[in-house]
Amino acid sequence: MNNTTQPSILLIYTGGTIGMIENPETGALLNYDFEQFQHLVPEMKRFNINIGSYTFRPPIDSSDMEPKYWVRMARVIAENYEAYDGFVVLHGTDTMAFTASALSFMLENLGKPVVITGAQLPIGQLRTDGKENLLTSIEIAAARNAAGEPAVPEVCIFFENRLMRGNRTTKINAEGFNAFRSYNCPPLADAGIRIKYDTAQIRRPDPLRPFRPHYTFDSRIFILTLFPGITEEYVDAVVHMKGLRALVIQTYGSGNAPQKPWLFEKLKDFDRRGGILVNTTRCSLGTVEMHRYETGLQLLQAGAVNGYDGTLECTVTKLMFLLGQTSSKEEILRLLNTNIAGEITISAE
Numbered sequence: 001m002n003n004t005t006q007p008s009i010l011l012i013y014t015g016g017t018i019g020m021i022e023n024p025e026t027g028a029l030l031n032y033d034f035e036q037f038q039h040l041v042p043e044m045k046r047f048n049i050n051i052g053s054y055t056f057r058p059p060i061d062s063s064d065m066e067p068k069y070w071v072r073m074a075r076v077i078a079e080n081y082e083a084y085d086g087f088v089v090l091h092g093t094d095t096m097a098f099t100a101s102a103l104s105f106m107l108e109n110l111g112k113p114v115v116i117t118g119a120q121l122p123i124g125q126l127r128t129d130g131k132e133n134l135l136t137s138i139e140i141a142a143a144r145n146a147a148g149e150p151a152v153p154e155v156c157i158f159f160e161n162r163l164m165r166g167n168r169t170t171k172i173n174a175e176g177f178n179a180f181r182s183y184n185c186p187p188l189a190d191a192g193i194r195i196k197y198d199t200a201q202i203r204r205p206d207p208l209r210p211f212r213p214h215y216t217f218d219s220r221i222f223i224l225t226l227f228p229g230i231t232e233e234y235v236d237a238v239v240h241m242k243g244l245r246a247l248v249i250q251t252y253g254s255g256n257a258p259q260k261p262w263l264f265e266k267l268k269d270f271d272r273r274g275g276i277l278v279n280t281t282r283c284s285l286g287t288v289e290m291h292r293y294e295t296g297l298q299l300l301q302a303g304a305v306n307g308y309d310g311t312l313e314c315t316v317t318k319l320m321f322l323l324g325q326t327s328s329k330e331e332i333l334r335l336l337n338t339n340i341a342g343e344i345t346i347s348a349e
Ligand code: ASP
Pocket: 015, 016, 017, 018, 060, 061, 062, 063, 091, 092, 093, 094, 095, 118, 119, 120
């Protein structure tokens, strides 16, 4: 904990459009160094905040994001946890929601803000959204509530005036500045003339337990997206994939799948062989309710776990995280049915 009155924030620059520059010959955007772009935001010096930095070398386009980089981010946060009051992660927008979800599971009982942000236009361009996103993220990461505690001790995404719980977000726009949504969870704060925090929504750590980072993942999962006309051969190939430990089934509506006996049999067989099935819906708003229709019930009977109202990014990273923590199927199923970082709303089925 920082004892001086001036808060300390660690900026972790991983890459992404926010720090890119145009190659004058090809016109394509390339990553460049954080030090080079710091001078483009002189406003940072006007904060009464001590800002440290850590740069990924080389910075990466977030399309190249992988669990090993999540581990690096979590380690940087853990190693600097006592020295800083909050963390701002600069990240490409493409996989930002995956990173936010992964970090929310890795950083157990987090007591300090981790605000992830980026931009749709490089920070060096005149109409950039990056400056606004960066400056407000720093302010939020340093903010304290009336009790003097960190205002938002959560992993969040700040984008286009809105602070969202990281594991509830999804990127929905490849062009507009308003690129992220949190359909099933209200924003944690809105930034207008003032930053208005929704304190009732904000999660707080358990004061009796320590902050505990975790660093292991297992990516041996597959996303099976259902579509009308899906064939038996396709599903058969998926469930017999070598080494596959878990299958996320992207179903229709409230968790429905075609009523094909072969589909039920193949999924049931995967479950019997020790595989884990999670039912998540293609719909952005709302939740999976497997009891609602016969078409959902058969997935429940095949052994599928409810993915509730979690985003695909959240379901995928949670599964990879849990598979990395334990080999006990029973424990993984229990934790999939538990809201561990504000990621799902458990409805009574
Ligand atoms: N491709 C970039 C990335 O995700 C896009 C962005 O930053 O917005 O790294």
